Amino acid sequence: MSGQRSGQGAGRITARITKALDAVPQESDFTSRLRGPGVTSRVGLWLGVCFAVAFLTGIYSHVAQVPHPWLPLPTRPSSFYRVTQGAHVIAGTGAIPLLLVKLWSVYPKLFARVRLGDPRALLLHSLERASIAVLVASAIFELASGTANAAQWYPWGFAFPQTHFAVGWLAAGALLVHIAVKLPVIRDALARDLEADHPAEPTTMAEGDALSRRSLLRVTWLAAGVAVLATAGSTVPALRRVSVLGVRSGDGPSGVPVNTSARAAGVLSLATDPGYRLTVVGGPVPRSLSRADLEALPQTTASLPIACVEGWSASATWTGVRVRDLLDLMGVPADRDVVVHSLQPAGAYRTTVLPANFAADPDTLLALRLNGQPLSLDHGFPCRLIAPNRPGVLQTKWVSRLEVSP
Numbered sequence: 001m002s003g004q005r006s007g008q009g010a011g012r013i014t015a016r017i018t019k020a021l022d023a024v025p026q027e028s029d030f031t032s033r034l035r036g037p038g039v040t041s042r043v044g045l046w047l048g049v050c051f052a053v054a055f056l057t058g059i060y061s062h063v064a065q066v067p068h069p070w071l072p073l074p075t076r077p078s079s080f081y082r083v084t085q086g087a088h089v090i091a092g093t094g095a096i097p098l099l100l101v102k103l104w105s106v107y108p109k110l111f112a113r114v115r116l117g118d119p120r121a122l123l124l125h126s127l128e129r130a131s132i133a134v135l136v137a138s139a140i141f142e143l144a145s146g147t148a149n150a151a152q153w154y155p156w157g158f159a160f161p162q163t164h165f166a167v168g169w170l171a172a173g174a175l176l177v178h179i180a181v182k183l184p185v186i187r188d189a190l191a192r193d194l195e196a197d198h199p200a201e202p203t204t205m206a207e208g209d210a211l212s213r214r215s216l217l218r219v220t221w222l223a224a225g226v227a228v229l230a231t232a233g234s235t236v237p238a239l240r241r242v243s244v245l246g247v248r249s250g251d252g253p254s255g256v257p258v259n260t261s262a263r264a265a266g267v268l269s270l271a272t273d274p275g276y277r278l279t280v281v282g283g284p285v286p287r288s289l290s291r292a293d294l295e296a297l298p299q300t301t302a303s304l305p306i307a308c309v310e311g312w313s314a315s316a317t318w319t320g321v322r323v324r325d326l327l328d329l330m331g332v333p334a335d336r337d338v339v340v341h342s343l344q345p346a347g348a349y350r351t352t353v354l355p356a357n358f359a360a361d362p363d364t365l366l367a368l369r370l371n372g373q374p375l376s377l378d379h380g381f382p383c384r385l386i387a388p389n390r391p392g393v394l395q396t397k398w399v400s401r402l403e404v405s406p
Contacts, residue, residue: 030108034216037189038196040105043098043220044186048175050095051139054146055172057088061309062165065391067355075361078388082307085391086235089311092146093231097223099139101216128181135174138167150231150310152259159348161309234312246312253376256306256314259392262377267398270343276382278366282338282404283330291382294368297321297329302363308392318386320367323359323402332404334360340385341401352394358387366399 064073064081074080112125142164149160179186194213211219233243240246252258262268270276277288300322307313323338338359344350358364364387368375375381380397387395 025111027108027112029111034211034213035105035108036213037185038192038194039213039216040102041186041189042194042217043102043105045190046221046224047095047098047102048179050091050098051171051175053091054088054095054142055168057084057091058165058168060084061088061391062161064389065161065309065393067353069355072355072357073389075358075364075388075390078363079305079307080389081391082235082305082313085307085309086232086311086313089146089150090228090232090235092143093150094224094228096143096147097220097227099143101220101223103136131174131177131181135171135178138171138174141167142171150234152310231311234310237315253378254316254370254373256316256370256379257312258378259308259310260397262381262398265342265344265347265398267343267345268377270400271377271381271398276400278383278399279401280326280330280404281401282336282406283327283332285330287330291368294321294366294383298325299368300325300362300365302365302386302388304363304386304388306386306392306395317371318365318367319369319372320365320383320386322362323354323364323366323385323387324362326366326402327359327404330404337405339403339405340396340399341403342396343398343400349393349396352385352396354385354387354394358390361388363388 061081061084063071067073145156145160145164145167148154149164154160194217229239229242230245231243233240233246262271277290278294280287280289298321299319301317301319303315303317305313305315324334327334327336327338335356336359337356338354340352340354342350354364364385366383367380367386368383370376370379375384380399383399384397385395385399
């Protein structure tokens with residue numbers, strides 16, 4: 001009797017599981033003709049292009065922010081970082097509507113059934129789902145965190161640059177695996193007419209299908225274009241009037257935006273102290289220079305962009321003392337890196353390294369004036385660093401000390 005009761009109990013459990021599974025939609029329940037390999041592959045192609053641009057420019061941005069002695073970056077062209085970082089943010093923004101449409105187009109695949117009695121099929125199915133989960137999760141993380149960074153909103157406790165860079169590699173690897181697995185399907189879908197039926201696609205219009213597949217793609221391209229235009233003005237000045245979502249419009253002291261104000265950096269009293277001195281260490285004799293001493297030295301004017309990791313940039317005219325002239329005055333050799341210290345009491349970039357080739361560039365300045373006006377407090381008064389082809393976070397403001405490496 002006990003064996004019979006056990007069998008009955010197992011039967012009831014199986015029946016409940018079967019009933020529960022029957023309540024879950026199946027892939028065949030999604031009948032819209034708008035979905036299918038043709039739409040997915042075409043949207044995925046451009047999504048892949050956006051991801052490739054964002055990935056490659058992201059690598060350059062990371063290397064530019066964390067200089068490596070074995071990989072010296074050039075100082076020319078002076079706007080190269082501005083272009084690459086702008087392309088990075090624009091590509092990421094354009095990828096958002098593309099990713100949403102692609103996820104919608106493959107959503108029914110989540111409900112594809114697999115034969116539970118076939119261990120090999122179950123294993124392959126599970127591995128494929130796991131790889132897709134990694135790809136989708138990493139892609140969403142990259143786009144969401146990148147968008148938040150562009151808006152300077154950080155609701156998390158981790159270090160954004162390092163985490164965003166690491167997950168970028170994870171997303172790139174998962175994308176390559178996904179392309180390798182789906183390449184036959186992609187090639188077949190791109191070779192066929194978009195509106196042609198495929199054995200695996202629905203052959204009838206589902207209720208509510210008011211668009212053709214071509215119309216869906218046109219709407220998708222339009223959405224991606226609107227997203228780009230709405231934000232690209234932070235990088236492209238000509239688009240600022242239409243870039244309603246651009247986080248930087250060009251407003252700010254002397255017509256240049258500001259990320260961190262003097263008050264937020266905690267340097268108001270230190271920067272306005274009449275006893276301020278710039279200390280230069282590394283030559284035969286340490287030197288201390290006041291703001292007036294710096295103004296008495298030969299002045300150089302250079303037109304250079306200021307470009308930040310959030311994607312915004314602005315061209316400006318800077319006037320000040322060449323770092324190379326200052327180091328020559330101190331008797332410092334020309335092939336030395338320079339450690340630049342700020343008056344900021346805290347912050348990840350209060351100390352930065354100026355590589356030797358940047359220190360030697362004739363346009364690398366300790367700027368005292370911006371666009372013909374004395375440097376404002378928020379732009380780094382008494383003096384700030386400005387160098388060609390360098391991320392904004394490394395263009396140290398409120399400079400207090402230069403240390404020349406041995």
